[in-house]
Amino acid sequence: MSSLDLAAERAGRRARLGLLIVLGPVALVAMDGSVLYLAMPGITSALTPGTDQALWILDSYGFVVSSLLIAFGNLGDRYGRLRFLLGGAVVFGLGSAGAALSPSPELLIACRVLMGLGGATLLPSGLAIVGSLFPDPRQRSRAIGVFAATFAAGFAAGPVIGGLLLSRFAWGSVFLINIPVVVVFVALAPFLLREVRVCGPGRVDALGVALSAAGILLTVYAVKTAAAEGPTATRAGCALAGVALLAWFAHRQLTVDHPLVDLRLFRDRVFSVAILTGLLSLVAWAAAGYLTGVYLQSVLGYGVLAAALLALPGAAVLTTACIGAGGVVDRIGKRSALIASHFFMGGGLLLLLLTTTGQGVAAFIASSVVTGVGYGLSFSLVADTAVAAVPAARAGSAASLAETSNELGNALGISLLGSLAALCFRLTGPGVADTLDETLDTPGLPATAAAEAERAFVTGMHWAIGVASVLCLALGVLAVRWVPKETGSG
Incomplete structure (x- = not known):
């Protein structure tokens, strides 16, 4: 040599x-x-x-x-x-x-x-x-x-x-x-x-960083606390302030010489679909992961090890789909793979609506396997699709936005859809405590109140999962309309 x-x-x-x-x-x-x-x-x-x-x-x-x-x-x-x-x-x-x-x-x-x-x-x-x-x-x-x-x-x-x-x-x-x-x-x-x-x-842009972070936190804080404890004038003020700061941030990004986020990229419909896919896939995944984790343990009574083992099939499918996404794209094209990811996610989430307070393991495993295909495809395709949709000079901005959409989606899934589930529990539960686990840990809790709390949690989970499913399916339809066939070639 x-x-x-x-x-x-x-x-x-x-x-x-x-x-x-x-x-x-x-x-x-x-x-x-x-x-x-x-x-x-x-x-x-x-x-x-x-x-x-x-x-x-x-x-x-x-x-x-x-x-x-x-x-x-x-x-x-x-x-x-x-x-x-x-x-x-x-x-x-x-x-x-x-x-x-x-x-x-x-x-x-x-x-x-x-x-x-x-x-x-x-x-x-x-x-x-x-x-x-x-x-x-x-x-x-x-x-x-x-x-x-x-x-x-x-x-x-x-x-x-x-x-x-x-x-x-x-x-x-x-x-x-x-x-x-x-x-x-x-x-x-x-x-x-x-x-x-x-x-x-x-x-x-230090001001831009502060505006985006403060706007997100104020808005989500208002939503979360209103869901948990009810709306108040203070929470409404926080929500309005958060939205105003985010609007200021968006306007600033369009006017400064070197923006943190190049919002002009969203004029491209394919780029917009890719970023929304990155956001919603993590919104759905995070909300489902959190809520079903509580469901398996606190409603169905599985231990933490058993709950972890039940999650293995979905985790294996997700990882396999992510690694094999390149082969899928070679066979059916990037456009078809991206569209399919939405319908796998949305359809798989609907299976969780079959869960009840008495049984739901089969529905959970089936849902995690079907959605795992969609999540794996979307995780692999989002950054590549976003970068390919913009000029080479903007590739760095596109990649950063793709990563940010994933992280923000992970947080929003728990905060917004988790808050929706919490609101349903507060409105339909026994009123003993704010969460299912706190309610079930209450000393001397009557069996009827425990059953009512479990039903309220499952109802809240169904509402949150249903919203996530509708969003994924709607974005799939939008992708069919907005992503041109030639984008998926090769």
Whole structure:
């Protein structure tokens, strides 16, 4: 072997090891969007959070990640991706340790926010570094595909891993598992990865970051608290303020020289469908994952390990569909695959409407398998479709928006559809407590009140899942009309 061949082989080996080391934090970021679904009954019993606190424990992480993803991507371009990646991993690890040891709901929420700050650096910086490891376009495309599959697998495996841990250890174990991965990454990354820095034009729009984050948080806070405790003038004011801030943010992005979000991209219908697909697929997946996790444990009475094992078929199908999406596209085209993903998601969600307080395991497994096909296809196709729909000069903005739509959808699914389910429970339940688990933990609760609470929860779950299904099916119809046939060629 010549010296040039030997050098190429060493570079290839280092690139593969670099990809492997980056995949660890990527899987953690994805897992932590879903790992708490089966842990919430245990957290509720240990920390007794209120309804709105329980929802914030679940989705504060996703909101922080989605609010800062684009801004941190821009900062990484200017000041160094590897630097941001290492710093984000450390912050993520500290937040994980604090969350595992939290004695109160308030501190747990704060630690989840800290984890979100770290997570917001990991995705864009990790993807940029992976792209730089492989100069060959074919190898780079394959590596980015592995990156996307790992992210999807992390989402799918989160509840399963959480359930396996919780069957043996306390609820804090779902956070402590992050620590070894972070330690290994911080120790090895400086030797396997190289710095990536791109001098971007202009300054980061700090006001835009503040407007988007505050607007999202105020709006969702108003919706969540109104669903849990009823509407008030203060909550209505928060909602109006949040909407106004988001409108200001949108107007600002159309007028500043270097916007955080290039809203002009949405003039392209194919791009709009791709971003909406990324958003709604995670809205549906997150809401269904959270609500069915509570349903299996608190209504049907399954232990956390059994609930985790019941989720395995859907997780396996989702991961397989994500990895095999390229082959599906080769056979039926990108357009058909994208459209099919919506109908698999919407149709699979409808199967959950067959669940009752007495039985529902078969419907749950069937739903997770059918929707898993749709989720896997959408996770793989969204970024590629969005990037292909815009000029090459805007590819970076398109990719950032695709990632942001996923993270925001994960948070919105729990907060908005979770709030709808909570509202139904509040209106139709026995009125003993704000959540099903709090109600069932009430000392001396009559059997009739427990049965009424379970029926109210299932009713709320059906309403939330029904809305998610209708949204997915409606977007599928829109995709049929808006995505031209030539987009799916090849």
